Amino acid sequence: xxxxxxxxxxxxxxxxxxxxxxxxxxxxxxxxxxxxxxxxxxxxxxxxxxxxxxxxxxxxxxxxxxxxxxxxxxxxxxxxxxxxxxxxxxxxxxxxxxxxxxxxxxxxxxxxxxxxxxxxxxxxxxxxxxxxxxxxxxxxxxxxxxxxxxxxxxxxxxxxxxxxxxxxxxxxxxxxxxxxxxxxxxxxxxxxxxxxxxxxxxxxxxxxxxxxxxxxxxxxxxxxxxxxxxxxxxxxxxxxxxxxxxxxxxxxxxxxxxxxxxxxxxxxxxxxxxxxxxxxxxxxxxxxxxxxxxxxxxxxxxxx
Amino acid sequence: xxxxxxxxxxxxxxxxxxxxxxxxxxxxxxxxxxxxxxxxxxxxxxxxxxxxxxxxxxxxxxxxxxxxxxxxxxxxxxxxxxxxxxxxxxxxxxxxxxxxxxxxxxxxxxxxxxxxxxxxxxxxxxxxxxxxxxxxxxxxxxxxxxxxxxxxxxxxxxxxxxxxxxxxxxxxxxxxxxxxxxxxxxxxxxxxxxxxxxxxxxxxxxxxxxxxxxxxxxxxxxxxxxxxxxxxxxxxxxxxxxxxxxxxxxxxxxxxxxxxxxxxxxxxxxxxxxxxxxxxxxxxxxxxxxxxxxxxxxxxxxxxxxxxxxxxxxxxxxxxxxxxxxxxxxxxxxxxxxxxxxxxxxxxxxxxxxxxxxxxxxxxxxxxxxxxxxxxxxxxxxxxxxxxxxxxxxxxxxxxxxxxxxxxxxxxxxxxxxxxxxxxxxxxxxxxxxxxxxxxxxxxxxxxxxxxxxxxxxxxxxxxxxxxxxxxxxxxxxxxxxxxxxxxxxxxxxxxxxxxxxxxxxxxxxxxxxxxxxxxxxxxxxxxxxxxxxxxxxxxxxxxxxxxxxxxxxxxxxxxxxxxxxxxxxxxxxx
Numbered sequence: 001x002x003x004x005x006x007x008x009x010x011x012x013x014x015x016x017x018x019x020x021x022x023x024x025x026x027x028x029x030x031x032x033x034x035x036x037x038x039x040x041x042x043x044x045x046x047x048x049x050x051x052x053x054x055x056x057x058x059x060x061x062x063x064x065x066x067x068x069x070x071x072x073x074x075x076x077x078x079x080x081x082x083x084x085x086x087x088x089x090x091x092x093x094x095x096x097x098x099x100x101x102x103x104x105x106x107x108x109x110x111x112x113x114x115x116x117x118x119x120x121x122x123x124x125x126x127x128x129x130x131x132x133x134x135x136x137x138x139x140x141x142x143x144x145x146x147x148x149x150x151x152x153x154x155x156x157x158x159x160x161x162x163x164x165x166x167x168x169x170x171x172x173x174x175x176x177x178x179x180x181x182x183x184x185x186x187x188x189x190x191x192x193x194x195x196x197x198x199x200x201x202x203x204x205x206x207x208x209x210x211x212x213x214x215x216x217x218x219x220x221x222x223x224x225x226x227x228x229x230x231x232x233x234x235x236x237x238x239x240x241x242x243x244x245x246x247x248x249x250x251x252x253x254x255x256x257x258x259x260x261x262x263x264x265x266x267x268x269x270x271x272x273x274x275x276x277x278x279x280x281x282x283x284x285x286x287x288x289x290x291x292x293x294x295x296x297x298x299x300x301x302x303x304x
Numbered sequence: 305x306x307x308x309x310x311x312x313x314x315x316x317x318x319x320x321x322x323x324x325x326x327x328x329x330x331x332x333x334x335x336x337x338x339x340x341x342x343x344x345x346x347x348x349x350x351x352x353x354x355x356x357x358x359x360x361x362x363x364x365x366x367x368x369x370x371x372x373x374x375x376x377x378x379x380x381x382x383x384x385x386x387x388x389x390x391x392x393x394x395x396x397x398x399x400x401x402x403x404x405x406x407x408x409x410x411x412x413x414x415x416x417x418x419x420x421x422x423x424x425x426x427x428x429x430x431x432x433x434x435x436x437x438x439x440x441x442x443x444x445x446x447x448x449x450x451x452x453x454x455x456x457x458x459x460x461x462x463x464x465x466x467x468x469x470x471x472x473x474x475x476x477x478x479x480x481x482x483x484x485x486x487x488x489x490x491x492x493x494x495x496x497x498x499x500x501x502x503x504x505x506x507x508x509x510x511x512x513x514x515x516x517x518x519x520x521x522x523x524x525x526x527x528x529x530x531x532x533x534x535x536x537x538x539x540x541x542x543x544x545x546x547x548x549x550x551x552x553x554x555x556x557x558x559x560x561x562x563x564x565x566x567x568x569x570x571x572x573x574x575x576x577x578x579x580x581x582x583x584x585x586x587x588x589x590x591x592x593x594x595x596x597x598x599x600x601x602x603x604x605x606x607x608x609x610x611x612x613x614x615x616x617x618x619x620x621x622x623x624x625x626x627x628x629x630x631x632x633x634x635x636x637x638x639x640x641x642x643x644x645x646x647x648x649x650x651x652x653x654x655x656x657x658x659x660x661x662x663x664x665x666x667x668x669x670x671x672x673x674x675x676x677x678x679x680x681x682x683x684x685x686x687x688x689x690x691x692x693x694x695x696x697x698x699x700x701x702x703x704x705x706x707x708x709x710x711x712x713x714x715x716x717x718x719x720x721x722x723x724x725x726x727x728x729x730x731x732x733x734x735x736x737x738x739x740x741x742x743x744x745x746x747x748x749x750x751x752x753x754x755x756x757x758x759x760x761x762x763x764x765x766x767x768x769x770x771x772x773x774x775x776x777x778x779x780x781x782x783x784x785x786x787x788x789x790x791x792x793x794x795x796x797x798x799x800x801x802x803x804x805x806x807x808x809x810x811x812x813x814x815x816x817x818x819x820x821x822x823x824x825x826x827x828x829x830x831x832x833x834x835x836x837x838x839x840x841x842x843x844x845x846x847x848x849x850x851x852x853x854x855x856x857x858x859x860x861x862x863x864x865x866x867x868x869x870x871x872x873x874x875x876x877x878x879x
Contacts, residue, residue: 030763052460162576254542
C-alpha cells in the first residue's frame, strides 16, 4: 500500500511537470489567433477572439488557470470547436486503444511462440523465417506496409476496407500493419532473452533432473525470460500509441494521434495539452501495471 | 516439422505478397507527362430519365471521400470553412452564386429576392415563404436569418466571415432589422459590394433560431437541423458524417437515399477507396487522373479553379518592424515608384519572373492542364482581365542580364529561402516551389528549399516576416479576381502574402465600395494593372481541379468551387 501511494505521488508530480512543459512548449509554436481568426480580421476582432479564448491574459496567469482547472478535471475548451478538450480526446481514445491492443495482441501471438521456438532451434527454418519477418517488419516504414496492404487486400482482392473505422473488418489491416512492427521487436527480444536463459545452469539442472522439455521451456525458462520481454511490452504499448498517428493517417483511423497532429498544426493548445497529459497518464499506468506483474512473475521481486 | 506448417505458411504468405508488390508496378500509374483526356462527363448534366425498374424516390448510397472533416462543429459562430462546406448538404444560404456565369451571378435560395439602396448601405432580403425546417421546427423566417447572421458576427466568433457581419460602430453592420416575418433589412456601416457573395457562402448558412433556443447552442452545433436536401443522421469524429435524403425537398430532391462524407487524409487510401468502389466521389490530383480513369472512374474537370503563384515575400510598408531593404526585390515605398532604387527592384522582380519556366510547370506538374497568367490568382481570357497583362516569357538569359544590370551579376548576398508549403492551398505547392527554386538556381541564385507547414508560415505572414522568402501557393480562384488580392495583399488585414502598398489598399477600397458589377469590374482592372506594373509576384498558371466519380454515378451539376465540391443533390445515378 505504501508502495502504491509512493508511486501515486510520483505520478502526480510527473504529470504536473509534463503539463507544465507542454503548456509552455506549445506556445512557442506561434499565435493560435493566426489559425483561428479570419485573415481580414482587424486588431479589434482579434482582441475579442483572444478574450473569448482566454489568450488576452498574461502567460503566467493562463498557466495557473490551466493547472488549477486541470486538477478539477477541466482541461479547457478547444480553440477551434469550442468543445471540452478532454471530451474530444476521450472521444478518440477508444479508437487508439482498440488499434493498439489489437496490434499488441497480434504481436504477442506471433512473436512469443516464434521467438521461443527460434531460441530452442537456432538456425532452424522457423528461426530463419522469424528473423526475416522481424527484419522486414523493423525496416519497412509503416506507411509503406500500410499502403501495400491497402493495395493488395482492398484494391486488388476487394476483401478488406481501405480505411475508416466501421466494424471488425476495418480493424484488420491497421492492426496487422502496426502489429508487424511490434511483433518484430518483440520476437527478437523473446528469442535473445530465451537464448540467454536456456544457457543457464538451472535449465541444465532441470533437464538433468529429467523434466520434460515442455516444463523446462514454459515453466522454468519462460518465467525468467519474460521479465525483459514484459518491460519491452509495456514500452511498446506507449510506443504504439505514439506511433499510431501514421497508421491512423494511412488507414483513416479516427484516433488520438490524428487529433493531436491536427491540433498541433492548428495550434489548438488545450487539445494538445490534454492529449499529451492523457498519454502520459496512460504511460504511467502501463509502467505501474508492469511493476505489479513483475512481482507475480518473480516472487523474489518485492516492493518496499 | 509438421507443427510448423501453419506459421510457416502464414509468414511466407506475408513475405511473398510484400515482395510481389514491391517488385511490381502499381496498377495504372500515370507518367507525369500524360495529358488527361477530356472526360465525357463535362457536358451539361440533364435530369435522368427513370425507367420502370428504378425506384421512384431516392435510392442507393453515395460515399464521398475528403481529406478532412474539419473540427466537426456546425454553428455559425464556431468551426471553420471546412465545417461549413461539410454541412452544406443540410444548411442553406440566403443567396446562391453560380460561378459558371459571366459575370458571376447571384441566384435566390432562402431569399427569393433582394434589393439594395443606391448608396449600398441598406439591403433588404425577402425570405421565400413556406420553406420548413427539418424536424418540425416551423417555417424559415426573417428571425432565423437575423439570428444566424448575428451569431456569425458575434464577438469572438471564429467564422471566416465574422468581420463581414459583426455589429457595432467599428463593425461591418449597423443593424439587422426584421421588417416582417419574411423581410430582413441589413443596414451596413459602409457600402459592401460583396454582401451577396458573402451571403452565398456556406459560412453564412442560416440556422433555425427556435431549434438553437430549444435545444441549446452546444447541442445544436453537433446535431444540425437545416432546410437543405439532406438531413443529418450521424457522425463519428474524424471518421464520417452521414446524411439521408429529404424526400420532396422544396428545391431538389437528391437521387441518392444516403450521403456519407468520409475522412480519408491519405491520398493513396483515397485513391484505393475510389478504385475499389468503396467511395463514389473524391478529388484527385492531376497526376492521378490517368490512374483513376484506368480504374474505371469518370472524371469531372473543374477548369480554372486553382491559381499557382510564386510569392515574393517581404514587400511591406516601411513602417513595419520586419521591413528589410537588403532584400533585392523589396520596394522602398518612401521613394517614388520610378526612382532609381525602385527601378532596380523592378528589374530584379522581372528577372525572377523571366527565369521561371512556367509552361514546364504546367506540363510536368499540372499534367498539361493549365493556362499562363502573370498575376496572383487572376485568370486571363475573360472580361475581368486586361489584354495588356501578357505573361512573362521564359528567358533565363535575359533574366541573368537583368540581374547583372541591377547590380547582381553574381547573385544575391544571401540565399533565398524557398518554402515548400504543405497543408496550404494545393497539394502540388511543394513540387511547384521546388521547380521554381531550380529555375532560379539555374540563373546563378542561391536558393534553399525548406519544407514548412502552412500554419507555421501563416504566423510569418501575420508578422510580415517574409523578406528573402518565397513560396508557391495554389489557392482557389475567387468569384471576382480582385477579391483574392483583397485577401492576400491588403495591408490592413492580419494576413498578408508579402506585398503591402497604401496605393494598392486605396484601389481595393475603391473597388469594394462600387455596387454596380460592371463599374466594379472596370475598377478592378486598375488593381490588376497595379499588380502587373509592379510585378507583385511571379504568376504561374491557372490550373484545373479534378473530381473522380464511380461507375454507379452519372452526371453532376458540379459547381466551380474554390474550396471543395458540394451540391451532391445534383449527382445522378448512372444510366
